[in-house]
Amino acid sequence: MASSPVPRTSPSGLSRPEIGDVVVDWYATAARDLPWRRPGVDAWAVLVSEVMLQQTPVARVEPVWRAWLERWPTPADLAEATPAEVIRAWGKLGYPRRALRLREAAVAVVERHGGVVPAEVAALEALPGVGTYTARAVACFGYGQAHPVVDTNVRRVVARVLHGRAEAGTARAADLDDVLALTPTDPDRAVRFSVAAMELGALVCVAGTPRCGVCPVRDLCAWRLAGSPPDDGPPRRVQKFAGTDRQVRGRLLDVLRAAHHPVEAAGLDAVWDDAVQRSRCLDSLLTDGLVEQTADGLFTLPGS
Secondary structure (H helix, E strand, O other): OOOOOOOOOOOOOOOOHOOOOOOHHHHHOOOOHHHHHHHOHHHHHHHHHHHOOOOOHHHHHHHHHHHHHOOOOOOOHHOOOOOHHHHHOOOOOOOOOOHHHHHHHHHHHHHOOOOOOHHHHHHHOOOOOHHHHHHHHHHHHHHOOOOOOOHHHHHHHHHHHHHOOOOOOOOOOOOOHHHHEEEEEEHHHHHHHHHHHHHHHHHHHOOOOOOHHOOOOOOOHHHHHHOOOOOOOOOOOOOOOOOOOOHHHHHHHHHHHHHHOOOOHHHHOOOOOOHHHHHHHHHHHOOOOOOOEEHHHOOEEEOO
């Protein structure tokens, strides 16, 4: 069933786009100085940042992003790199399949678009590893197009400001309509609202214990006006890392990144005592294309 249209006015009496304008004005003085947001940063640099930032803190991404673009300033440069070089440069950002997908996207940009990152959302979505969120982010932040960009932080802001809920819950198709309802009508401010809402969710309207006292829309927020009711959804699962397959995979890759030659199985055995888990993780790395096995049974990064 289609979702009902979001009303254009809020409990405060302001129109929804006017609330968006308040957020944009706040962002003008409160935004972090992140290098991928600075004037003159091209769509390729934005794409690299968005892929790296997936499930990864800004502080870990920034130095790797700088080094990456110094080494591969264009898609064509990255397209010529080997998978092994890309995996090594990715380092310990986590989820290293993203590195391979970014290289594949660079190859596709060269082959399909003459080496220039496309500006159209549909063309961006057709690139390997680029989903709807990343495509909209590149079109918006890289090309100045007024596309709503909906990440976890934005969804939480919308849930509180519009719907009076403490947390956003499961992603819904209606999330896009909700963001559009808050977006200012001026095209330039609409572009800035996308990043401003993300920043508000990252710095102020955070999960768990939001900083409502410094929020620019604290007197316009349906959640605060309702008395800040607690979240009534299922408890959020805390993701652990220690002892998981992710940790084991990371340790196996650490050995191969540091090695200058193919590694014997014994060199990998030493990093984890549980032989069953270690074997499972090594098999998954081989399946994902992050590790290759040579004809004589040694292990190496792909394309070494």
